[in-house]
Amino acid sequence: MxxxxxxxxxxxxxxxxxxxxxxxxxxxxxxxxxxxxxxxxxxxxxxxxxxxxxxxIDNAPNIDSIDVAPSGFSSTLYYSNGSPIKKLIGSDANREYATLDEIPKNVQNAFIAIEDSRFWTHNGIDIKGIFRAFFNGISQGDFDEGASTLTQQLLKNQVFNGGSESTFIAKAERKIQEQYLAIQLEKKLSKEQILEYYLNTINLGQNTLGVRAASRRYFNKDVSELTLSEATVIAGITQNPSGLNPITHPERNSEKRTIILNYMKEQGYISNSEYKEALKDDVYARIQIVNEKNYADKSASINSYFVDELINQVIEDLQEKLGYSETQAVNLLYRGGLEIHTTQNKKMQSICDSVFSDESLYPSNSKWSLTYRLSVMDSNGKEHHYSEQDLESYFINERKQSSFHLLFQKKGDAKAYIKEFKSHILKKNDKITGEVTDYTIEPQISFVLMNQKNGKVLALVGGRGEKTASRTLNRATDSPRQPGSTFKIVSTYLPALDTKGMTLATVQDDSEYYYPDTKKKVKNWNGEAYNGLTTLRQGIYNSMNVVTVKTLVDVTPQVAYDYLLRLGFTTIYDNYTDAAGNSYTDIQLPTALGGLTKGVTNFELTGAFAAIANKGVYTKPILYTKIIDHNGKVLIDNEPETRRVMKDTTAWLLTNAMEDVVKIGTGGKVRFDQISMPIAGKTGTTSNNKDLWFVGYTPYYTAGIWGGFDNNQSLTDTSFHKNLWRIVMQKLHIELGKEYVEFEKPKNIVAATICTKSGKLAVDGLCDGHIRKEYFDASTVPKEKCDRHVKYRICKDSGELAGEYCPIHSIIEKTFLVKDETGTTADTPYVISSSKVNRTCHIHNASTIYEETKEQTSNPSSDRGNDIATSKEKAEKVKKEEGKEKKKNEKIQQEDEKKDF
CATH class of the missing domain: 1.20.5 (Single alpha-helices involved in coiled-coils or other helix-helix interfaces)
Structure with missing residues (x-):
């Protein structure tokens, strides 16, 4: 410079x-x-x-309008003895509320120590925590470190949908509103209330929300029983419910548990000795044991058939009784925290499940039915759908295998057919978009067990074999089938006895018969072997079709239909039109034999028979007794609907007749073989053996069983269902200690000795071989004597009525039936024709008497000569004997009429 x-x-x-x-x-x-x-x-x-x-802040929700109380609770189903069956868990609803006094201090402190150490002193936001997180974010370039208080986390979960924002700006906006509301919330709620809500809200993995649900899931105990070690395991899940899951990631959770224990010790919540003792606890081994025992079996999450139908009934009742929409009812059921007390008896259901899962009790030729679905997208983007019916049609129509069916001996047997069908269907560039192959063991069954006195369904089986999903086909409740002869009792004999003044002694002629005004013959199950004059009792225990149809003609189908409606049947119709426009009605004579438009369910048929067992009072079958809401209020007190459908005498008479079904009729195979117990019931088999039924009852329980193929194939073994009914019902009565008692007989039931060919009072010496003791309602006891049996003096030589000239040694007395035969029956050999009644002996006359007298004179020692001295004396003696017999009979009749009067 x-x-x-x-x-x-x-x-x-x-x-x-x-x-x-x-x-x-x-x-x-x-x-x-x-x-x-x-x-x-x-x-x-x-x-x-x-x-x-x-x-x-202005756009933040109003603090007075928000509700941070936990919502969405699992509903619990209980057996009739109060033990839990299972939980129904909807989306974000696996929660069981626990009040703060039920949550141990160690649990509370574990969460506070790791999540919000200054919880008891801040005003909703932790300023120190916020600055710490901010400076750490600047220095490390990571702003993920949280500074949220428990109050903020509660708001995030309950108001801000868990904080699932996709952008930083949205997350920042939510954080500001969250902090503002946290300050406001702390002014509105106490610290204890905020902590209680928080501990019932947090996601703790394995689809559990809140500490009580988590405690049950991981330790199979209530939250109130948790130890310090267990409390820190659950608290350690909070920050990452998936990555810190103690089942799938025990090592990571263990590291977090150690950190929490350290925090608790540093913050003065636990002592050093408690710290060391907790670290020594082999808690994760217990967790694995609980998981393996209670949750390893995935089938445990699948509803039983009983629960499936229970869900249907609860949803329906919430709509009908409380006015909910279907959506509201479903949400309440799965997210409302309901307690549903069912009628299901745990022990009885277990017995039923055990019996019906025993494959040795089913036909040895059982097969597997194929269910198949195939979806294919072609080269143009159009989707095509195929089913097992298409596969069957291909092999029958195109491959010309007329015997092909969808039943296979083994599951694997269908694979080759499926492969060939797919090769036939698929074209170049086609793409399979979906394929499902499933198998069902056949024949199938359903079983319904009820207490007839109160309508409670005690056990229910909707099918045979493993149940692989919830809300599947329930053959006990969802599958109407033709009821066959079982229906005769409720469709015909009940109204006949109850309304039309008929009795078990009423007689119908079992002979060749056509439905009125048709050419269709009514066929008996045993072919053309007609029994002739037959009482309704015998018509019941031998299941005779002609007797039944003729009885319904007298009753009228309309009267029968009205009774069926009152018995709770919902699948019968006065006028039904199908998709093709064809009209059908169940107000018709074939209804007598169970020929219905759609059929009936086992559930409703068993309910109808239970009305007979319950002395004529119908009780609508129920599967639960009450529903209690999340706050302990009874929503529905499910008192069963009851109504008298028939007189108690009618019910007892039907019961008595159905006892004969089991003792001597078509239901012999259901008789108990280890204990003695009255059983009444009715068998049923439809055309070509497609449906097999037995519905019956003891003085304790009513049970109905159905057996058959889902696709209506014919059965070859037509009695396996009866064996199943006997085995399960006998086991139930033995294991439940049921003692022998009779069906209670009403006071106005009286007995009388009747002739089974006339239904009237029997006459000794005249009705022999056809006499029985019969029971009646006191108002229907017959007053008249048998007029079907008559005695005639017959000449052996001519076979005609004896005349005055017939010799004594040629005359016999013979009993005949008086009836008009319309065809050959078992009565035919005993019916005297009108031609014989109107004709006397054409062999013996005055001239023959002269010859006999002449012979006697020439040969006094002959046998004929010993009969009478002269022909005139002979004739006079015959007339005297006839006069005496006539006077004797008139005197007896007068005395009987006095007694009757």
Missing amino acids: NFSKKGTDAKQKQIKSKKRKLLSKLNVAFFRTILICFLICIIVGIFAGVGVLKGL
């Missing part, structure tokens, strides 16, 4: 130059402008920030 005088003068001259002065002024002005702009930006930023903040 030049410091000479000359250099200094030059420097001063440069500084004092106008150019230099102007440049300096410009620089000063520029920096002033920059400073002012900066200050303005700061001020504007501050105001803008305040405005944005105010806007976010």
Whole structure:
């Protein structure tokens, strides 16, 4: 640098130059402008920030309108003895509420220690935590470290949908509103209430929400029983319910548990000895044992058939009785925290399940039925769908395999057919978009067990074999089948005895018969062997079709239909039109034999028979007794609907007749062979053996069983269902200690000795071989004597009525039936024809008497001569004997009429 005088003068001259002065002024002005702009930006930023903040706060939910109380609770189903069956868990609903006094201090403190150590002192937000998280974020470039208090987490879960924002801006907005509301919430609720809500809200893995549900899931105990070690395991899940799951990631959870125990010790919640003892606890081994024992079996999550139908009934009742929509009813059931007390008897259901899962009790030729679904997208993007019916049609119609069916001896036997069918269907560039192959063991069964006195369904089996999903086909409740002869009792004999004045002694002629005004013959199950004059009792225990149809003609189908409606049947129709426009009705004579438009369910048929067992009072079958809401209020007290459908005498008479079904009729195979117990019931078999039924009852329980193929194939073994009914019912009565008792007989049941060919009072010496003791309602006891049996004096030589000239040794007395035969029956040999009644012996007359007298004179020692001295004496003796017999009979009749009067 030049410091000479000359250099200094030059420097001063440069500084004092106008150019230099102007440049300096410009620089000063520029920096002033920059400073002012900066200050303005700061001020504007501050105001803008305040405005944005105010806007976010203004847009935050109103603290008075939000509800942070946990919502969404699993509903619990209970057996009749109060033990739990299972939980129904909807979306975000596996929660069981626990009050703070039920949650141990160690559980509370474990969460506070790891999540919000200053919980008891802050006002909803933790300022120290916020600054710590901010500076850590600046220094480490990671802003994921949380500073949320328990209050903020509660708001995030209950108000802000768990904080699932997709952008940083949205997350920041939520954080600001969350912090604002946290301060407001702490003014509204106590710390204890906030903590209680929080502990019932948090996600703790394995689809559990809240500490009580988590405690049951991981330790199979109530939260109130948790130890310190167990409490820290659950608290350790909070920050990452998947990654810190103690079942799938025990090592990670163990590290977190150690951190929590350290925090608890540092914060003074536990002592050093408690700390060490907790660390020694082999808690994860217990967790694995609980998991293996209670949750390893995935089938445990599948509803039973009973639960499936229970769900249907509860949803229906919530709509009908409380006015819920279907959606509301479903949400309440799966997320409302209901307690549903069922009628299911745990022990009885277990017995039923054990018996019906025994494959040795089913036909040895059982087969597997194929269910197949195939979806294919062609090269044009159009989707085509195929089923097992398409596969069957292909092999029958295109491959000409007329004997092909969808039943296979083994599951694997269908694979080759499926492969060939797919090769036939698939074209070039076709893409399979879905394929399902399933098998069902056949024949199938269903079973319903009820207490007839109160309508409670005690056990239910909707099918045979493994149940692989919930809400599947329930053959006990969802599958109407033709009931066959079982239906005769409720469709025909019940109204006949109850309304039409008929009795078990009423007689119908079992002979060749056609439905009125048709050419369709009514066929008996045993072919053309007609029994002739038959009482309704015999028609019941021998299941005779002709007797039944003729009885319904007298009853009328309309009367029968009205009774069936009152017995709870919902699948019968007065007028039904199908999709093709064809009309059908069940107000018709074939209804007598179970020929219905759609059929009936086992559930409803068993309920109808239970009404007979219950002395004529129908009780609508129920599967639960009450529903209690989350707050302990009874929503539905399910008192069963009852109504008298028939007289108690009618019920007892039907019961008595159905006892004969078991003792001497078609139901012999259901008789118990280990204990003695009265059983009444009715068998049923439909055409071609497609449906097999037995519905019966003891003085304790009513049970119905159905057997058959889902696709209506014919059965070859037609008695396996009776064996199943006997085995399961006998086991139930033995294991439940049921003692022998008779069906209770009403007081106005009386007995009388009747003739089974006339239904009237029997006459000794006249009705021999057809006499039985029969029971009646007192108002229907017959007053008249048998008029079907008559005795005639017959001449053996001519086979005609004996005349006055017939010799004594040729005359016999013979009992005949008086009836008009319409065909050959078992009565035919004993029916006397009108021609014989109107004709006397054409062999013996006056001339033959003269010859006999002459023969006697020439041969006094002959046998004929010993009969009578002369023909005139003989004739007079016959007339005297006939006169005496006539007077005797008139006297007996007069005495009987006096007794009857």
